[in-house]
Amino acid sequence: MxxxxxxxxxxxxxxxxxxxxxxxxxxxxxxxxxxxxPRMLGVINPIYNQPSCWTAACHVHSxxxxxxGVLDVTLPLALVERDILRGQAGIVVFSVTxxxxxxVIVAAVFRRWVDEPVEELLEATRRVAGGDLAxxxxxxxxxxxxxxxxxxxxMTRRLSEARLQLFQSDKLASLGRLAAGVAHEINNxxxxxxxxxxxxxxxxxxxPELQEDLKVIVRETIRSREIxxxxxxxxxxxxxxxxxxxxxxxxxxAAGSVENQFAAxxxxxxxxxAEGLPRAAVDSNQMQxxxxxxxxxxxxxxxxxxGTVAVSSAARTLSPVxxxxxxxxxxxxxxxxxxxxxxxxxxxxxxxKVRANGSEGLAYLDPVYGKAGHRHAGSLESAAPALFSCPExxxxxxxxxxxxxxxxAGVYTFxxxxxxMVEGCARKGCLWQRWxxxxxxxxxxxxxxxxxxxxxxxxxxxxxxxFEPFFTTKGQKxxxxxxxxxxxxxxxxxxxxxxxxxxxxxxxxxxxxxxxV
Amino acid sequence: xxxxxDILVVDDEAVVTAAVARVCGQEGLSVDQAEGGPAGLAFLxxxxxxxxxxxxxxxxxDGFRFMAELEARGVRAPLVMxxxxxxxxxxxxxxxxxxxxxxxxxxxxxxxLAVVRRGLACGxxxxxxxxxxxxxxxxFVPCPARxxxxxxxxxxxxxxxxTALVGLDDLFLKSISGVRSIELSAVDEVLGQARDCAVVVAxxxxxxxxxxxxxxxxxxANAAADPVLVEKDPYFEGWLYRIVPQDLDLxxxxxxxxxxDRA
Numbered sequence: 001m002x003x004x005x006x007x008x009x010x011x012x013x014x015x016x017x018x019x020x021x022x023x024x025x026x027x028x029x030x031x032x033x034x035x036x037x038p039r040m041l042g043v044i045n046p047i048y049n050q051p052s053c054w055t056a057a058c059h060v061h062s063x064x065x066x067x068x069g070v071l072d073v074t075l076p077l078a079l080v081e082r083d084i085l086r087g088q089a090g091i092v093v094f095s096v097t098x099x100x101x102x103x104v105i106v107a108a109v110f111r112r113w114v115d116e117p118v119e120e121l122l123e124a125t126r127r128v129a130g131g132d133l134a135x136x137x138x139x140x141x142x143x144x145x146x147x148x149x150x151x152x153x154x155m156t157r158r159l160s161e162a163r164l165q166l167f168q169s170d171k172l173a174s175l176g177r178l179a180a181g182v183a184h185e186i187n188n189x190x191x192x193x194x195x196x197x198x199x200x201x202x203x204x205x206x207x208p209e210l211q212e213d214l215k216v217i218v219r220e221t222i223r224s225r226e227i228x229x230x231x232x233x234x235x236x237x238x239x240x241x242x243x244x245x246x247x248x249x250x251x252x253x254a255a256g257s258v259e260n261q262f263a264a265x266x267x268x269x270x271x272x273x274a275e276g277l278p279r280a281a282v283d284s285n286q287m288q289x290x291x292x293x294x295x296x297x298x299x300x301x302x303x304x305x306x307g308t309v310a311v312s313s314a315a316r317t318l319s320p321v322x323x324x325x326x327x328x329x330x331x332x333x334x335x336x337x338x339x340x341x342x343x344x345x346x347x348x349x350x351x352x353k354v355r356a357n358g359s360e361g362l363a364y365l366d367p368v369y370g371k372a373g374h375r376h377a378g379s380l381e382s383a384a385p386a387l388f389s390c391p392e393x394x395x396x397x398x399x400x401x402x403x404x405x406x407x408x409a410g411v412y413t414f415x416x417x418x419x420x421m422v423e424g425c426a427r428k429g430c431l432w433q434r435w436x437x438x439x440x441x442x443x444x445x446x447x448x449x450x451x452x453x454x455x456x457x458x459x460x461x462x463x464x465x466x467f468e469p470f471f472t473t474k475g476q477k478x479x480x481x482x483x484x485x486x487x488x489x490x491x492x493x494x495x496x497x498x499x500x501x502x503x504x505x506x507x508x509x510x511x512x513x514x515x516x517v
Numbered sequence: 518x519x520x521x522x523d524i525l526v527v528d529d530e531a532v533v534t535a536a537v538a539r540v541c542g543q544e545g546l547s548v549d550q551a552e553g554g555p556a557g558l559a560f561l562x563x564x565x566x567x568x569x570x571x572x573x574x575x576x577x578x579d580g581f582r583f584m585a586e587l588e589a590r591g592v593r594a595p596l597v598m599x600x601x602x603x604x605x606x607x608x609x610x611x612x613x614x615x616x617x618x619x620x621x622x623x624x625x626x627x628x629x630l631a632v633v634r635r636g637l638a639c640g641x642x643x644x645x646x647x648x649x650x651x652x653x654x655x656x657f658v659p660c661p662a663r664x665x666x667x668x669x670x671x672x673x674x675x676x677x678x679x680t681a682l683v684g685l686d687d688l689f690l691k692s693i694s695g696v697r698s699i700e701l702s703a704v705d706e707v708l709g710q711a712r713d714c715a716v717v718v719a720x721x722x723x724x725x726x727x728x729x730x731x732x733x734x735x736x737x738a739n740a741a742a743d744p745v746l747v748e749k750d751p752y753f754e755g756w757l758y759r760i761v762p763q764d765l766d767l768x769x770x771x772x773x774x775x776x777x778d779r780a
Contacts, residue, residue, distance in 0.1 A: 189532065222625070
């Protein structure tokens with residue numbers, strides 16, 4: 001007798017009459033025969049009555065019976081379980097490997113795009129904190145980190161400029177005191193020399209052989225007087241007294257006054273002066289001092305073996321774009337926009353308030369027309385349309401209805417007396433500028449003087465500093481004022497001075513003085 | 518009766534006083550040398566001078582205190598301030614206190630003599646001015662009341678359009694031996710207050726530098742400023758420059774209002 005309550009039977013024989021149909025899911029079951037035994041799969045297969053069952057001669061099943069019997073199959077699942085285990089292990093190994101590989105890739109990406117820039121920033125921070133304000137990061141991306149690096153560079157650049165300025169003003173203050181003292185102390189003995197010498201020139205009108213020599217004393221004493229004055233002027237940054245003069249004659253005079261000194265040092269001056277140079281409006285004494293200082297520097301660089309200082313002059317016609325300094329900038333309420341605190345290219349920048357995308361910042365425009373070394377403080381979207389205004393009274397500097405012919409953005413404008421209005425594109429990155437008064441006057445004539453030596457050259461790290469007051473490489477022999485004074489004089493003449501140098505092969509100074517002021 | 522002498526030179530540097538004595542002595546002028554303010558005052562007790570030449574920076578009593586002492590003692594001699602530290606402040610202050618001119622050190626014999634001759638002439642003109650019978654015959658014309666002057670050298674007049682006119686004081690013109698020519702700075706040059714802005718060449722060829730009363734950029738130089746016109750009408754048609762003043766409020770305050778001459 002079969003037990004109807006056995007494990008394999010209860011599915012159908014739960015109550016009353018047995019079930020005739022079971023869903024597939026109901027017919028299978030997984031079970032363990034006992035703890036520790038492998039799992040088994042049991043499948044109930046009912047055997048249904050077929051017409052052949054009741055019509056065939058061999059069988060006795062009645063036609064009314066639906067289920068003739070049940071075939072219950074049990075299968076051990078040991079093999080299947082082994083396969084499952086194996087598969088699970090595979091999945092674990094794969095996931096671990098994939099995660100590790102992904103981690104390596106992500107780490108590499110991070111390293112390249114995040115770590116290294118951050119590391120560079122950290123290094124820069126350490127260097128700047130250590131006082132190295134010349135250190136620059138090379139930003140290599142346009143993302144936030146690149147922007148951060150650029151802002152950082154901008155910050156250090158401004159810091160170094162501010163420090164230089166502080167340094168310079170400090171030096172200038174002490175120089176001013178020194179100059180005042182020197183002026184007083186030296187002018188009394190100079191008065192003795194100058195008065196007696198000029199008096200003797202008057203009294204020896206009949207002795208030409210004496211007159212020549214006395215006139216040299218008077219001339220050179222007057223030059224000393226101008227030097228003392230220029231020292232005072234330099235410390236007060238005052239304006240030169242300009243008159244039309246022939247720069248070649250000034251160069252020749254400067255050459256004449258160092259001749260003896262040079263002969264003793266085996267230095268030869270080779271002058272190659274262009275003929276027919278236009279006369280330029282300059283302060284002759286100041287310009288003579290510029291050239292004497294440059295000649296003496298060149299000779300010093302070739303000491304002790306000596307050599308040749310090559311001096312050439314030439315007339316050049318240069319476009320005002322990129323050379324003409326903007327020396328005045330006024331808002332409509334006549335506030336000066338020039339900011340002597342923040343210099344661009346060594347000259348006071350033009351400070352304007354910029355509003356774009358709801359954020360506000362300052363921009364420092366390049367004070368050289370068309371040179372476009374503008375500097376933006378704050379993070380303005382590069383392509384955003386910006387509005388410029390006066391930082392003092394907030395009056396708009398935008399030209400109504402005008403648009404930039406280069407990119408169509410808004411146009412700012414300010415007055416630069418006495419030379420009319422300067423206009424430019426207000427979009428960051430667009431370099432368009434127009435200055436009608438200057439454009440209209442055509443190209444600017446310059447006189448260019450080059451002074452070259454074949455001396456020891458200037459190391460790259462010193463090139464930026466040579467025009468600083470009191471910067472000297474000559475130790476006790478120099479006072480570090482020579483090139484600072486030259487720079488001031490040339491700047492006061494609206495000119496430029498630049499230097500090229502290669503260690504071991506020599507240095508070349510290029511002075512450009514505009515013919516018309 | 519005090520002794521009459523020509524020049525008293527006061528300077529703490531013996532070489533300067535000796536040089537002045539030598540150059541002026543050669544011109545036939547009698548010169549006394551004082552090494553410092555107190556010594557100078559002692560000389561002034563004993564003699565009357567036609568001109569005093571005095572240094573600014575002297576130990577003990579500086580040039581400005583010396584000037585104040587002269588004022589207090591009623592010394593009428595015109596004074597020229599010589600200075601080795603010719604800052605704008607010194608020059609303007611000296612002229613405002615009544616010095617007739619400034620002489621920046623170091624100077625040549627010619628520059629010294631030019632200033633001395635002009636100083637002596639100023640002394641003559643100024644002493645002739647007040648309290649004389651028939652005072653309408655003033656030997657020089659004072660500047661119009663609304664003008665400001667830098668000593669008795671130059672005047673400035675602020676115009677309605679914000680520019681300023683600059684010209685020569687009549688006493689300056691009368692104190693030189695006629696005007697032969699005037700050398701002017703060019704348009705667009707920048708004048709500095711109390712810095713030389715022009716040279717007046719006198720009839721005898723002496724060159725007299727003129728200090729600018731105000732700082733500013735030259736807008737126009739008077740093309741009509743020929744010597745005759747400047748001498749005839751120094752305060753109106755004979756102006757020298759029209760300038761754009763740079764620091765008007767500060768600089769105007771350092772000048773003497775011409776209205777104060779008419780009290």
